[in-house]
Structure formats: C-alpha cells, structure tokens
Amino acid sequence: MSAAIETEGLTKDFSVGFWRPRPYRALDHLTLKVEAGEVFGFLGPNGAGKSTTLKLLMQLLYPTSGEARILGRPAGDAAVRQRVGFLAENPYYYDYLTAEELLAYFARLFGFRGADVDTRVARVLDEVGIGKERRLRLRRFSKGMTQRVGLAQALLNDPEVLFLDEPMSGLDPLGRRHVRDLILGLRAKGCTVFFSSHILSDAETLCSRVGVLVQGKLVASGPLSEILAFELKGWEVVVACGPQLHAELATFARTVTPLSDGHVLLHLAPDAEPDRVVGELTRRGAHIVSINPVRETLEDYFVQVVGATAGRDTSGAGA
Numbered sequence: 001m002s003a004a005i006e007t008e009g010l011t012k013d014f015s016v017g018f019w020r021p022r023p024y025r026a027l028d029h030l031t032l033k034v035e036a037g038e039v040f041g042f043l044g045p046n047g048a049g050k051s052t053t054l055k056l057l058m059q060l061l062y063p064t065s066g067e068a069r070i071l072g073r074p075a076g077d078a079a080v081r082q083r084v085g086f087l088a089e090n091p092y093y094y095d096y097l098t099a100e101e102l103l104a105y106f107a108r109l110f111g112f113r114g115a116d117v118d119t120r121v122a123r124v125l126d127e128v129g130i131g132k133e134r135r136l137r138l139r140r141f142s143k144g145m146t147q148r149v150g151l152a153q154a155l156l157n158d159p160e161v162l163f164l165d166e167p168m169s170g171l172d173p174l175g176r177r178h179v180r181d182l183i184l185g186l187r188a189k190g191c192t193v194f195f196s197s198h199i200l201s202d203a204e205t206l207c208s209r210v211g212v213l214v215q216g217k218l219v220a221s222g223p224l225s226e227i228l229a230f231e232l233k234g235w236e237v238v239v240a241c242g243p244q245l246h247a248e249l250a251t252f253a254r255t256v257t258p259l260s261d262g263h264v265l266l267h268l269a270p271d272a273e274p275d276r277v278v279g280e281l282t283r284r285g286a287h288i289v290s291i292n293p294v295r296e297t298l299e300d301y302f303v304q305v306v307g308a309t310a311g312r313d314t315s316g317a318g319a
Contacts, residue, residue: 002072004161004192005034005057009066012052026052028216029066034194034209039187041203042196043298044213045306050196051089053213054165057194058086070161082110085159089166089196091150095139099130099149102138103156110157124152129178143170151179162186164195168202180205200299210298212305219305224298231296235268237277241286248284252277263289 010030015021027049034040044050055061057068059076068075071083093102103121112120125134128148138146147170154162167183168176183193183206197203203210204224211221220227234254240263241249249256253266268277278288 002036003033003069004036004071005032005040005194006069007032007053007057007066008068010053010056010063010068011065012049012056012061013064026216027056027063030213030218032211032218032221034192036192037187037190038208039183039193039195039206041207041210042194042213043198043200043203043210043302044196045198048213049216050213051165052216054086054163054194054196057163058084082157083160085154085157085162087147087150087154087162087164087167089169091146091153093138093146093149096137098137099125099134099141099152102149103152106153107156112156120156124155127155127182128152129175144172144175147171148175151182159191161192161194164193166197167195168197168199176202200297200302204298212302214306227298227301232270232293233296234270234294235272235274235291236294237266237268237274237281237291238289239264239266239281239286240289241281241284245284245286252281267294 007030010027011025012027013023013025016024030049030053042050042053052061056063057070057075070077070080073080097105100121103124104117107117107120128151130145130148130152133141133145138149141149147167151164151167154164164183167179171179180202183195186193187206193206195206207224209221209223210227212219212227237253238259239249240261242262246256246258246264249264249266253268255267257265257267259265266277268274274291278291282288
C-alpha cells in the first residue's frame with residue numbers, strides 16, 4: 001500500500017518578539033507516514049503544533065526545513081491540489097453569500113461548470129445535514145453551521161485525501177455523530193482522512209492509527225492497539241435489588257453508588273472474579289442489569305504522555 005502523506009524532518013520556526021525577535025519552534029522534525037485509505041488522528045493539546053502541521057501540508061506556511069509529500073508529489077503541487085480537500089480550524093467566509101452561492105464559487109474554482117456545479121453543491125450540503133438553511137446568508141449561521149459548510153466545501157471535489165483541522169469544533173452531539181458517520185463512509189470509499197483533534201473519544205471511534213504531538217514533537221505514533229495496553233482497571237456492575245441487600249453490596253465491591261429506579265453501580269477490583277460475584281448476587285435475589293470491563297483509554301494514555309513530556313522539559317530547564 002502506497003503512502004498518501006509523508007513528512008521527513010518537517011520543521012517550522014517563527015520569530016517572536018518585537019525589539020529582539022527570537023526563534024520559536026512550533027514543529028520539530030516531524031517524520032510520519034500515512035497510508036492510503038486510512039483515517040489518521042493527529043492528537044495533541046492546544047498549542048502542540050497540529051494546525052501548523054496542516055498549514056505546512058497545505059502550503060499555507062512554508063517549512064524552515066524538511067519536506068512533505070502528498071500522493072507522491074511535493075506538497076503544494078498544482079495537480080495534487082485538485083485531489084485534496086481541506087477544512088481549516090476556524091473557517092471564515094464572506095457573510096453576504098448563501099451556502100449555495102459560496103459552494104458554487106468553490107466548485108467553479110475546481111473547474112466544474114454548468115449543471116455539475118448545482119448537482120455537487122446540493123449533494124454535499126445534503127451530506128453535511130444542511131437543509132433549507134442553504135439559502136440563508138452565512139452571517140446568520142452559527143459556528144456549528146459554518147463548520148458544516150466548511151466540511152461541505154472540503155468534499156466538493158470528491159478528494160482522495162481529506163485534511164480536517166478540528167472538524168468537531170462547534171458541533172452539537174448530533175452534529176459530531178453526523179461527521180463521524182461521514183468520515184467512516186469516506187474511509188469505506190478508500191479516501192484517506194487526516195484530522196487533528198484534542199477530542200480523544202473521536203479518535204478512538206474513527207482512527208486506525210494516531211500520532212501524539214506534544215510541544216511540536218511527535219512523541220508516539222502507531223495503531224491504537226499497539227500504543228495502548230488497554231490495561232484492565234476494574235469492572236462496573238449495575239444491579240437492581242431491594243433495600244435489604246444494599247448493606248451487603250459493599251462486601252463485593254470497592255465502591256457502591258446508588259442510581260435511579262433502585263439500581264446500584266458496583267465498582268469491582270481488576271482481580272475480582274465477576275462470574276463469582278454475579279452468581280452470588282443472583283443467589284441473594286439481585287437482578288444483574290449490566291457488567292462491563294473498565295479499561296485504559298486513549299485519554300489516559302494521552303494524559304500520561306503529556307505529563308511525562310512536561311516533566312522532562314522541566315527537569316531539563318532545572319539542569
């Protein structure tokens with residue numbers, strides 16, 4: 001499988017300060033490879049360098065050193081641009097155009113003409129969930145609606161590679177689910193999706209591989225199954241029982257949390273034997289509603305990596 005996106009030692013320095021400008025390294029020798037057809041999550045806290053990376057790939061910024069290739073060609077190649085879609089983190093468009101007018105303008109920039117323009121505009125607006133609002137001026141759109149228009153713009157040319165910078169920003173829960181389903185549909189069609197995010201649950205749902213960026217450096221990269229041990233942290237058991245059993249539940253669990261409708265949540269230790277506990281509770285008249293393992297998440301790993309990196313930097317500064 002050929003690589004859709006490659007970077008080699010990609011570095012970006014900015015000059016900061018007025019009287020005595022000094023270099024600030026926003027991205028530090030980034031080297032990664034994204035295979036064709038996969039969804040790659042580019043994760044990191046705010047200010048880690050995710051947006052800088054995407055701007056370098058789109059040639060909105062130029063690197064201090066290193067190089068990037070998209071579909072085997074240098075980033076910024078005119079032929080490659082026809083095959084790429086891009087959604088910026090905070091898209092801004094001319095307020096007095098409607099969504100239909102804006103997308104028709106972008107479609108013509110891609111070289112589409114005639115009835116094909118109207119067909120494509122209607123299709124992508126349907127895909128992102130914009131209905132009759134498509135005839136309203138953009139100045140009346142909320143941030144979430146503007147985000148949907150930006151996503152529609154990125155899909156106009158049926159891209160082979162799609163770059164999304166914080167695509168869930170400003171969306172309500174239904175909008176986030178809609179975008180997740182859209183990304184999964186694109187993956188099924190063979191489109192390569194590279195998206196940055198600090199919403200880790202989205203990455204767990206969508207990505208086959210992720211990269212973790214901290215202070216401009218790639219500190220981890222690979223499949224989630226390899227990055228995370230998914231260590232078992234315990235068990236959660238929800239039971240329904242009468243008040244007479246409530247006092248006995250503490251003998252089975254670390255903690256006991258009352259829920260609504262007479263349900264109780266039990267937190268068991270990792271080394272507990274859930275089958276034995278469930279059997280004993282059932283024998284005493286409790287009804288088992290659910291039982292679930294509690295495992296390490298990407299968020300747990302993310303916090304550990306960021307904390308370890310910050311600790312190393314602090315130690316270096318002290319030295």
